[in-house]
Amino acid sequence: MPQRVIVDVDTGIDDSLALVFLLASPDAEILGIASTAGNVGVDRVAANNLGWLDLCRAPDIEVAVGSTLPLVIPLVTTEDTHGPHGIGYAELPPSARPLSTRSASDMWVDLARKHPGDAVGLVTGPLTNLALALRKEPALPQLLKRLVIMGGAFNYAGNTKPTTEWNISVDPEAAKIVFDAFSAAPADRRPIVCSLDITETIEMKSEHLERLARRAGSVPAETISVDEDATVRSRASNPLIRQLSDAVRFYMEFHRDHDQGFLSHMHDPFAAAVALDPSLVRTKPATVDVELTGTLTRGMTVADLAGMWGREPNVDIASQTDPAAFFDLLIERVGSFAGELYPPNSEDAS
Incomplete structure (x- = not known):
């Protein structure tokens, strides 16, 4: 049976690829997509989510606004990192799909109650929606099968402030609520945190995009060079490859x-892969808290690995x-998916 997933994103270039990866994965069933303010405003995030669902010819999937x-x-x-619309140079037309009539936090609660012990939560943006959901349903740590969070930095430089990772810095109070609440999760359901320490090793480079296009059967051969002018856009015949390539090109230029090199850190697709298959990572149990009052360290995620606080992980x-x-998996799934959606000789592949 496919793994049921509740997805919470602030789409976002790497969030976009995370969504496409999940849509391309036969072992994933997206129950709902919560849109959270972060990389761009929440309305733009929701529009991006609907646009990617259209391009991927996805079935009806609930998209809720947080x-x-x-x-x-x-x-x-x-x-500045993700472009004025959050998706780099990609251009997705407005979608006719309707947005959910319930809030993102209500969707979290309703879906977790409907699928107790069966749904995995995946958050690749700020934790605002999940924190609000926990206020409504404190039992979420027991209701979810597992939670995977992209966020934080542990004994590692931040990407927003010296000690602070972006998703946590947007809403530190929400992050603290979530980490505190999941202290009540059973040991075998502790959240897996994919922090900068590991996600910045997931470096997507030009050759990965070139392999992705080849896997999809897209022509001409996709090439992205550090020396190209910023006005250059993908000529890929496959529409999904073309939009992903233009999105990632912006991220690589940033x-x-x-x-940091002509590359892009694929934080969120990696977290999505871990949500489906935790065996992709080795983990260390820890007690994590969030600094809220430090003059220089507000938003820092602090990990007690040695039990000094006397609190359970x-x-x-x-x-x-x-x-x-990971990149072999991503390219195989997304490339094959793109090729099936838009076969090389079809009218749509142009």
Whole structure:
């Protein structure tokens, strides 16, 4: 049976690829998609989610809108990283699909109650929606089969402030609520946290996009060069490959411009893969808390690995993986999916 998944995203370039990966995975059934404010505003996030569902010719999947703001602080978005619409250079037409009539937090609660012990939660954006859902249903840690979070940094430099990862920094109060609440999760259902320590080893490069296009049977051969002008766009015949390539190209340029190399860190697709198959990572149990009052460290995720606080572990931190194996999986699934949706000789592949 496919793994049922509740997805919470702030779409986002790497969130986009995470969604496509799940849609391409025969072992995944997306129960609902919660849109959260983060990379861009929540309405834009929801529009992006609907647009990717259209492009992937997905069945009817509920897309719910979450809070427009974090719990306490003003919203800060990151268009410089993900583009003005959150999806880089990709251009998705407006969707005719309707948005859900229930809020993202209500959707979390309703789906978890409907599928007790069976649904995996995946959060690749700020934890605002899940924190609000926990206020409505404190039993969520017992109702979910598992939770996978992309967020945090442990003994590792942040990507927003010196010690702070982006998703946590957008809404630190929400993150603390979630980590505190999941202290009540059974030991075999502790959340898996995919932090920067591991997700920044998941480096997507030009050759990965080229392999993805080949797998889909797209022509001409996809090439992306660090020397190309910023106005260059993909000429891939496969529409899904073309949009993904243009999205990721923007992300690669951002990393290049910040002296990280011509690559893109695929934080969120990696977390999506872990949600379906936890054996992709080795983990370390830890007690994690979130700093809310530090002058220099607000939003920092602090991990007690040695039991110094005298509190039981509330998460398992992903610590080791095989990036090459992950990219093999991603390319096989998404490339094959794109080729099946838009066969090379079809009218749509143009």
